[in-house]
Every structure is written in C-alpha cells, then in structure tokens.
Amino acid sequence: ILHRTSHVWIARKREGKVQILLQKRAKHKSSFPGCYDISSAGHIPAGDSYEVSAMRELEEELGVKADEKELIYCGDRKVIWDDVFFGKEFHDRQISRVFLLWLDREDFTMQEAEVDGVLWMDFDECYQGVQNDLFENCIVLEELDMLRKALAE
Numbered sequence: 001i002l003h004r005t006s007h008v009w010i011a012r013k014r015e016g017k018v019q020i021l022l023q024k025r026a027k028h029k030s031s032f033p034g035c036y037d038i039s040s041a042g043h044i045p046a047g048d049s050y051e052v053s054a055m056r057e058l059e060e061e062l063g064v065k066a067d068e069k070e071l072i073y074c075g076d077r078k079v080i081w082d083d084v085f086f087g088k089e090f091h092d093r094q095i096s097r098v099f100l101l102w103l104d105r106e107d108f109t110m111q112e113a114e115v116d117g118v119l120w121m122d123f124d125e126c127y128q129g130v131q132n133d134l135f136e137n138c139i140v141l142e143e144l145d146m147l148r149k150a151l152a153e
Helices: 050-062 123-131 141-152
Strands: 003-014 017-025 040-043 072-085 088-102 115-122
Touching: 003 050, 003 141, 017 123, 040 050, 050 088, 050 115, 072 141, 088 141, 115 123, 123 141
Parallel strands: 003 088
Antiparallel strands: 003 017, 003 040, 017 115, 072 088
C-alpha cells in the first residue's frame, strides 16, 4: 500500500565542514537492524501533515523539539522496493518528503525501541561511504543528492 513518510536530516557546521547526524537503527528492527540511517524518519498517520509527523518523530526518536518553520524542504522521493528480511517478503511503497534541519547539539534522548545510537559524520565522508558501501547503512544516494543541493543553497 502506498503510504507517506517524513525524513529529516539533521546537519551542523564544524571546522568549515557540514556534518550530518546518522541514526543507528536498533538491532531488533525487522528491516536493516544495526544499520546507519536518516537522522529521523517515520510513517505519517492519516490526517497528519508531513511536517507534523516530522516533528513527532524527531521528538520520539531523538528527544529533539523543533519548530516546523525550521524544516527546509529538500524534495519528494517515490520508493518502490522489494526485499526479504528474516525469510519474509518485504514490499515498500512510499512517498517520502525529505527535510533538512540545522541543529548543533550532542545530547539526544534516544528511543530504545528504534535507535541504538547516533553519529555525526562529515557529509562528504558519508556520501563516499554510502556510494562505495564502506559502512553498514540503509541510506539512499538520491536523498543525499537532495540534501547536498539544499546544503548548497
């Protein structure tokens, strides 16, 4: 079933470089356990907007309270993807709205059911790592391309 999701990439500038916050998915997750992923993401319940859902997921997963006005729209991405996890077929059909949020902090309150940890990584290092499969992740280059464009503006 086609459904909507909000994806929020948290970024900061350090020593002249842009860093992005990666979320390490909990080891017991049914898809991509223990992999590095988007800073915060979630499915959108009926009646909620992309922005409302993004704010809820940020607070639930990372303990981050922000204002919808701080979100920078990066674009929409249609996902059609099929795989097998733990011997079961997995089919994903979604429209993901991608946002950037500038936020420089170290203290996050992680939702244990979803997140095992977070990691700040230089954007270019992350891009190369995803492109060349240098670390365990479930990040899509298309989203990093969207993010790169927003970071340049």
